[in-house]
Amino acid sequence: xxxxxxxxxxxxxxxxxxxxxxxxxxxxxxxxxxxxxxxxxxxxxxxxxxxxxxxxxxxxxxxxxxxxxxxxxxxxxxxxxxxxxxxxxxxxxxxxxxxxxxxxxxxxxxxxxxxxxxxxxxxxxxxxxxxxxxxxxxxxxxxxxxxxxxxxxxxxxxxxxxxxxxxxxxxxxxxxxxxxxxxxxxxxxx
Numbered sequence: 001x002x003x004x005x006x007x008x009x010x011x012x013x014x015x016x017x018x019x020x021x022x023x024x025x026x027x028x029x030x031x032x033x034x035x036x037x038x039x040x041x042x043x044x045x046x047x048x049x050x051x052x053x054x055x056x057x058x059x060x061x062x063x064x065x066x067x068x069x070x071x072x073x074x075x076x077x078x079x080x081x082x083x084x085x086x087x088x089x090x091x092x093x094x095x096x097x098x099x100x101x102x103x104x105x106x107x108x109x110x111x112x113x114x115x116x117x118x119x120x121x122x123x124x125x126x127x128x129x130x131x132x133x134x135x136x137x138x139x140x141x142x143x144x145x146x147x148x149x150x151x152x153x154x155x156x157x158x159x160x161x162x163x164x165x166x167x168x169x170x171x172x173x174x175x176x177x178x179x180x181x182x183x184x185x186x187x188x189x190x
Contacts, residue, residue, distance in 0.1 A: 001081075002092030004163020004182045005144030007189055012142060013098035013117065022115050024106075024133050025097045026122030028058045029073060033087030034094050038119065043101040050105035054121040073124070077147035081164075096144055109135035126151040130158060150174050 013023050031038055035055050042048035074083045083089050103116035109132045112118045120136065122129040126149050130141050134156035141158045143149065148171040152158050161177040162168050168178035181187050 001144045001146035001163065002088075002095060004179045005146070005161040005177075006092045006096035008161055008163070008177070008179045008182070009096040009142045009144045010098040011189060013096070014100055017098065017100045017115075017117050020115055022112050023098075023117050024112065024120045024136065024138055025117070026120040026129055026133065027093055027124040028055060028121050029124045030086075030093040031055065031090050032073070033085070034090035037094055038097070038102060041100075041102045042105070043103045043116075047102060047105055051102065051119055054105055054107070054119070058121065081146045092144075096142075106136070108132045111136045127153075130156060145175075148174060 013025075016023055035052075039048050039052055039055075042051055073086045074089045078089055083092075097117065100117045102119055104112060104114045104118045106112060106118060106120045108121050110120065120133060122132045126143070130143075130151060130153045133141060134153055138156050141153065141156050142161065143151070143158050144161045146162060146164045146167065148162065148164075148167040149160070150171075159176045160174055161179055162171075162175050163178075163180045163183055165178070165180040165183075168175050168180055182189060
């Protein structure tokens with residue numbers, strides 16, 4: 001996903017924001033090790049503080065519970081796909097956010113009030129993340145995946161993208177866009 005479907009999603013994100021739209025991104029845990037990159041993209045100090053407070057609250061919750069995330073991030077599927085650290089996973093998650101400034105940082109299911117790229121504090125669990133964004137008013141969800149995922153949603157259409165040819169073939173009923181041609185250089189990202 002980090003080589004094909006996340007960069008494809010980034011193209012859509014940038015184009016949508018440039019056209020005056022609003023894009024939500026989240027999966028707070030999957031920013032770990034790259035959260036400073038999102039903070040640096042925040043449009044102003046107020047947004048940066050809101051983002052950092054949400055991220056720090058997530059970390060405090062893990063520490064308070066004494067949780068050990070070893071083995072859960074990256075997931076076993078991520079490891080099988082070639083990732084070895086949460087930081088590597090974070091780079092893929094951040095890659096799908098495009099390149100535009102982050103204009104706001106929201107709590108889970110909070111409706112956006114500003115147009116542009118907006119962070120939402122969500123779980124990395126697919127069903128929960130999609131539901132929280134739908135509750136905030138999202139009307140479509142782009143879901144880049146490498147190993148595949150079957151999550152859908154009754155309110156918000158979920159569009160699955162993969163650049164993994166095996167996933168595109170074996171999960172064809174769940175994949176909406178096979179962008180593996182990027183990896184074979186059959187077309188460019190643009």
